[in-house]
Amino acid sequence: MNMHKFFLTIIIILAAFISPAFAQFPTGGAATPKALPGTAGDQTPKGTAKISGTILDSASAKGVEFASIALYNKTTGQAIDGTVADEKGKFSLTKIVNGDFKILISFIGYGNKTLDNIKLAKGQELDLGTIKLASNTKTLDEVTVTGQSALIEEKVDRLVYNAEKDIAAKGGDATDVLRKVPLLTVDLDGNVSLRGSQNIKVLINNKPSTIIASSVADALKQIPADQIKTVEVITSPSSKYDAEGSGGIINIITKKNSLQGLNLNVDSGVGNRGSMLSLNGSYRKGKAGFSLGGFGRGNYNTKTTTSLDQSSIVDNVTTLTNQTGTGSSKGLFGQYSLGFDYDLAKNQSITAGVRYGVRNMLSQQDLITKLFENGKQTSTSGRNVDTKNLSGTVDANIDYLHTFKPQQEWSVSTLYSRNDLTNNFDADILNSDNQIASRQRNLNKSINEEFTLQTDYQTPIKKNQLLEFGGKGIFRKVTSGYSYLLASPTGEYETEAGQPAGDLLYHQNIAAGYSSYTYTTKKRYTFKGGLRYEHTFIDASTKESGSLGVGNYGVLVPSVNASKTIKGATLKLGYNRRIQRPGLQQLNPNYNASNPQNITIGNPKLRPELTNNFEVGVSKNIKKTFVNATFFGRITNNAISQIRQPSDSISGAVVTTYQNIGKQHAYGTNLFANVAATTKINVGLFMNAFYSTLTGQTTGRDGLSREISNSGMNISGGIFSQATFKNGWGAQAFGFMQGNTIQLQGKQGGFGFYTLGVKKDFKNKKGSVGIAAENFLSKRYTIHTELNSDLFNQVNNVHLYNRGIRLTFSYKIGKMTMDAPKRKAKSVNNDDVKSEGGGQTQSGGAAPGGGTPK
Template sequence: MKRLSFILLLLITAHLTFAQFPGAGAASVITGKITGTVIDSISRRPVDYATVALSRSGQTKSTSGALADDKGSFRIDNIKPGKYRVTISFIGYKPKTIDPVTTTAAKLDFNLGDIILVPDSKVLGEVTVVGETPVVENKIDRIVYNAEKDVTSAGGNATDVLRKVPLLSVDYDGNVSLRGSSNVKVLINGKPSGVMAGNMADALKAIPADQIKNVEVITSPSAKYDAEGTSGIINIITKKNNLEGVSGSINSSIGTRQNNANLNLNIKKGRFGFSSNAGGYYSWPAESIIDFKSSGAGYSNTQSGNNTTDRLSGNGSVGIDYDFNTYNSVSSTLKFSRFSFGTDGANDAISQVGNNISSYVRNTNNNFSANNYDWNNDFTHKFKKEGQEYSIAAQYTRGNNNNDYTTNFSTDPLNEVATNDGLNQELTFQADYTQPFKKVVWEVGAKSIFRDINSDSRANKINPSNNTYTPIAGRNNVYSYSQDVAAAYSTFAFTLAKKYGFKIGGRYEYTDINGSSAPTLAQTPNFANNYGVFAPSAVISRSFKHFQTVKLSYNKRIQRPSLFYLNPFRNVADSLQQSQGNPTLKPEISHNFEIGYSTFVKTTIINASLFYRRTNGIIESIVTPVMENNRTISLQSYNNIGSNNSFGFNFFGSINPVKPLTLRTNLNINSYNINVDNSSINPNPTQSDKIYLLYNAFVSASVNLPKGFIIESFVILNSPRRTFQGENAGFNMWITGFKKELFEKKGSIGLTLIDPFNERKNFSSELKGATFSQSTNFSIPFRSVGINFSWRFGKLKTGPTKKRGVTNDDLKQGDQNGGATGGGVGGN
């Protein structure tokens, strides 16, 4: 009944919204398009970025137009049947006019074919116009990193790409932070993905870098976005051609650490579009060396050994879209992915409690796999008025996470086998409407999310004498968790005096939660909860001469825990270090303030900002000593620790001191000041209430040499990450890439080197509590050499770009690597 209420709320809101606007349901006039390709008469090569003007036949006043792309292709939409005059012009060429161009009701589309432009003999010198997209672009509410322009990204995965994005930092485990906070939402093409709801660090490793077009870091999300993600949103946009014809690309790499391959195929014919993608990733088995020590009142534990980890993943997508006319379009996309890793290891352990000392050898086999798919469907209706439109979208997401392990001891009776099958299902409905007025743009919409999580845990003790299994009390249960969210928003954007830009809005989200366990256990109690949150947002910008902009922003955000944090499954693969989720976690609430400055002068780009973030109910990992089976173990879980006040500074700069050379640098500094107010936690008095400064930075240089040779080098530095109990290891990396363009820039071959002088790297962490101290050190292979190849094929003509689909960004996602203690992570 509750879910029915949510659906009715969405439908009523959408109906009331759209019913206010006359003509919303009126029949649309079917229109067509005029297309063509501009060609140089001498070289027979495309004339990129030529200007195309459209007017009525016999008239010179332009009523519409377009700009050719880098292939010389152009497309003018919204053409009613009639006779037209088309004028093509470009610097250094004689203009060319075609009149009449006739479209009819029977033939709405007109293809002009190849249009030949003749160089103007009056031009005294050569004129060269280069339309090159920079690696980093700065926009009012986000920074865009164009990964396809970065040589050193080839052959890696999404984790490697994110390490080079301004404002972001990624540690050795693949955990992503934005301005020092891991409470960030990751979207794929503006949409959520079930694969991210489980283990985000491993999910990112499954996305090949060669598939990524760019990455958007949204630091000031408007109320149109879900209020989730206390520090902001990361949107990974994959490559897809929206051009007329058949096209595709092949990317592959092989290296000493990892190998991947990816294939894209796109077909665009008239109003029909088809896109598909398939790829895979495999990392060679990597050996990690681990040392662990913990001690407290009356106990001590030590452990050392070797683990070998390998990873395998595959992903793909298929999508179709159809434009009924200029005003109405539909699309459907199915994405699927699978990734897995396995860890085999042997560890020597010594455990002491009082005067009792036990020593043993532990052999463990741990396997984790995740299967996910997302199905998106949407409909978009555009009105005759420019910018006026509404859309209705639906998404179904399903993800299965399976974690199995077997642990055997040489002299210990605690041999066991355990399995956990996790299922995450989401159903989302979304409706959005945009209404432009003379000086104001109004956006309004509603959304409902129905989320079901199921965790089936089984643990059995193994009797080595007869190989029989006995269920372990308290560790066999099925936990069910439902989370329903209903939301509505409204935003207004307008400009005053041509210099001041405003975007203000508000979003209300109501959440209903239920959790139950069968049988009911102490660590997984049954509970129900509901709450509402109003999240306002505001951005004010002021533009100055010479492309200078100053921005002020405020937004309130919420972070709901995902399956990764909630799953009550106890992982006992390591007898001394165990982990378990916390199904009773509450959401985080943050208030974010920012002042930013950006400028573009000739070849120099500067972006700088100051920010303050107050987070209440912050979720952090917590380690607690627990006495079990005559030894004291370190149990890792999650809890709402307290509040954190963080001040920070960001700087990004890019400059071309000489034509072939580009230098870039990025620096992020933020404070960590935790105030532990959870009465159930005994904080470490030496850590709580202190202020720590954290940083991450990078410096890069790229050189474009003649004949398509490109060289780039990249250095990354990350400080240790703080928690209220201590710190985790810092991280640094040096990457150098070489690339040679082939086949008239349709292909390339490259070489990537990662830390050539460091065969292995050591990572250490230190944790302290009021009654214990713990240290971990592990070493993993790091030096890497890889060769990559890419090729693009197909003859294309320009087509329209559309923005569609559901955008769920409302969960705190898992940011820990499931194979962290197994090694084989980072540096790839």
């Protein structure tokens, strides 16, 4: 790759986007705006009167910085002027004409306050003195409790699930939470799909992690469920987000606080299939805040049984494979974090953090394989396999934010990530007498390193428009070494003849720039459009073959979102184009034959796939019921498809690899209803249904490539209910069913999952105990998969024994006091790699700048 071209491209993009931003920056420090979006601004008639005052927090007596002050003409009801308070809560409105007025004061986290009957004479200077705002939270026994939000909230471009209200997930991990989020499907292995697509990006607090690049399912096991505040499902991302993730983006927001003082939370749980312990502490004094957290989880007693019937045809010989297996797995997961934030000035802040994640998954499987050729049994063999899936992930970030006035801000973000991944197996190969005939070992060590530099700027235009733009550079390096070793029952390991070995070096650098524009009309139409360009530079090579010849490419990604409220119903339209780059496991050329009858190998020559997404949605509150219906279409070309072929070298085996040969079309609907049966009981129902058509290529019996296709319906749905009772008691139930999933060469069977949980809060509100059970009525679940082509047929049954029960305990230590919330520095958001595997619900569309910032 020509590196100077990459640096030149990124410099041009950053310069083009940053220069206009600096041109607009105030030169004398942060200016107090004279007019807020939505007010008359420069069209206000000028007079000689003046109004001033000071806004304080009623509890702490501190100034409420950035509180909004709007001046209304009492006769007409029109807003004629406005401003915001400074860091001490002081404000002033000047050049006001004489007349009768009222003032509305508001800020997030506080109740609104109206000052009525304000009369101004010509030239009068009116000092309103101290005005106190009351927090809309209540403090009970030194624990801050906010008013309950809706379990499900819908915003202009996303659906928000308020996970902090989930009591059954305590003691679990993020997988347990995501199972209950509408639009999402999580299988029993933890693989997540959005509207039937696993081509999604998972972010944690708007930030990526290199661990996601290797496995979303494994990464979710490292996130404790009771530390998750909300889960955002972004179905129509704006151009501010990376173009990656053809199915959409899932953003997991963990719990934070803006409280002063010291606190420590202890959470623990023990069960028949897993245990966990979590310690999270924070300290904040004045302008500085620190946080320290640790989470450990152990899984055990996870048993499976499998059966495989497979037939294949090679050189006119029909081979039938009959395989049975028993297995178990255990794992340790941990996540440790240290965070720091500091207010450099009243309008500037810096945040920094480092997070380390660890995953140690050990699995064992005993296989017995019988081979038949043309109807006659030719061999019986056994294989005892021990697999190690280990990883250590480090994420470190430093972020800076400068706020000039409400909605006008500039940020610079950096992120360094590294994931050391080990995926090895050791196998004892048994003969027909069940004795060890030989031993085999596969070593596969991978390292994924990333460094990201990003800058964003946004500014309001007039009173109802918002302009956003920015630039970004990602420097990514992936290395993977792989080899096969063979040994006698008692001898030393040596390189196995005829088996692939080598080293992959994969450089992927990305230069990106975007611009986004939001416009809101007086009739509450909201339009948000944007354009993003990303240029990818790739240099891929192996030690044995040299350069693989994967070319550079650029992509232009448009996005459009619109919303309108009509008679209480919110209508939404969305279109976006997305790119899906191949993930590490799809690129990795390691020849994984832990089960020699089902072999996988990656393809480092894969190109990205492009997807066009369309959606139309409507939501409405009907008395105590919130209803949402979304209809969507997804068209993907150059799709990365799994291709399965009989092995030329191993009798009866099927080899799976990846190629850019597919087309995928999906059209369907997502339905959701949330019923507030009483003030204490809430019930929700959801259903996802879509028709998918998949087209690709495979090799026929004549040895020639031919087109194949498959299509069918994919249906899933669920129900959940939660209730609160007197004396701190609460209960929650959840059930989910997934139907068959259509694949290019067959289908995968469905499954079910359900949980029930009960929790009791202590009288002092500082702790709780609970019990939760899952799949307690079923001994096991079976996933039945059927795959077929001209050259092979495969029937695979996997039986999972996942009946579980766990006890949980949590306790809070420390005394906290409320502090006015401040905007903190934004952070890097890489959502550009394919992985395996706060508005109101009835708003008329988000105001400019609404939604979660990147």
